[in-house]
Amino acid sequence: ELKVEQNPLxxxxxxxxxxxxxxxxxxxxxxxxxxxxxxxxxxxxxxVLLSNGAVKQEGRLMASLDTKARLSTLHITAAVxxxxxxxxxxxxDDSWGKLQFGAGTQVVVTP
Amino acid sequence: EAQVTQNPRYLITVTGKKLTVTCSQNMxxxxxxxxxxxxxxxxxxxxxxxxxxxxxxxxxxEGYKVSRKEKRNFPLIxxxxxxxxxxxxxxxxxxRGMRGDTxxxxxxxxxRLTVL
Numbered sequence: 001e002l003k004v005e006q007n008p009l010x011x012x013x014x015x016x017x018x019x020x021x022x023x024x025x026x027x028x029x030x031x032x033x034x035x036x037x038x039x040x041x042x043x044x045x046x047x048v049l050l051s052n053g054a055v056k057q058e059g060r061l062m063a064s065l066d067t068k069a070r071l072s073t074l075h076i077t078a079a080v081x082x083x084x085x086x087x088x089x090x091x092x093d094d095s096w097g098k099l100q101f102g103a104g105t106q107v108v109v110t111p
Numbered sequence: 112e113a114q115v116t117q118n119p120r121y122l123i124t125v126t127g128k129k130l131t132v133t134c135s136q137n138m139x140x141x142x143x144x145x146x147x148x149x150x151x152x153x154x155x156x157x158x159x160x161x162x163x164x165x166x167x168x169x170x171x172x173e174g175y176k177v178s179r180k181e182k183r184n185f186p187l188i189x190x191x192x193x194x195x196x197x198x199x200x201x202x203x204x205x206x207r208g209m210r211g212d213t214x215x216x217x218x219x220x221x222x223r224l225t226v227l
Contacts, residue, residue, distance in 0.1 A: 045215040096211050101154040
């Protein structure tokens with residue numbers, strides 16, 4: 001059974017500093033997704049990572065996937081207040097279509 | 112505008128009264144999926160569909176039914192709702208190629224369901 005572990009679950013960031021969120025999973029997969037959710041809102045897709053070594057960047061966010069280590073990272077560069085949200089990773093198991101979410105990382109960025 | 116719509120957005124009902132939450136997308140996406148979000152339990156997949164007439168169980172399918180008769184619609188049916196189905200429900204869709212290639216998943220605005 002696929003298990004997805006995300007850490008930390010809560011991250012207090014100072015503006016201007018760099019941080020990383022980790023997403024570990026338990027079985028083979030080469031499809032991993034990152035989402036953002038603002039309080040009271042729906043989910044917004046950030047990145048789709050489909051192969052080992054995939055790296056994607058958008059603004060201050062960069063996501064990477066290491067399928068051998070079963071690990072994805074979401075790196076935040078020079079945090080700003082607008083990045084305050086909850087970030088989820090989700091892994092698709094080998095029977096395509098079935099997704100397992102991590103517990104989410106609540107990010108709060110303060111001056 | 113590309114979008115996933117869900118109706119109703121809010122619903123309060125009673126135990127045992129059948130209900131349907133509709134989901135529709137206008138992007139001609141092959142893949143559609145239902146999730147529920149609960150405090151402390153996070154996001155869990157209920158059912159998904161890789162294309163018309165193809166549906167599969169996610170992690171928590173008990174008490175739910177789905178159908179995919181047309182590409183754009185993926186309704187979630189609760190035949191006999193119970194209080195433990197009180198939750199926030201999201202529908203989502205994405206492109207799926209023949210070789211399983213995929214892209215951004217678009218989420219609907221959510222349906223907050225309360226079963227008394």
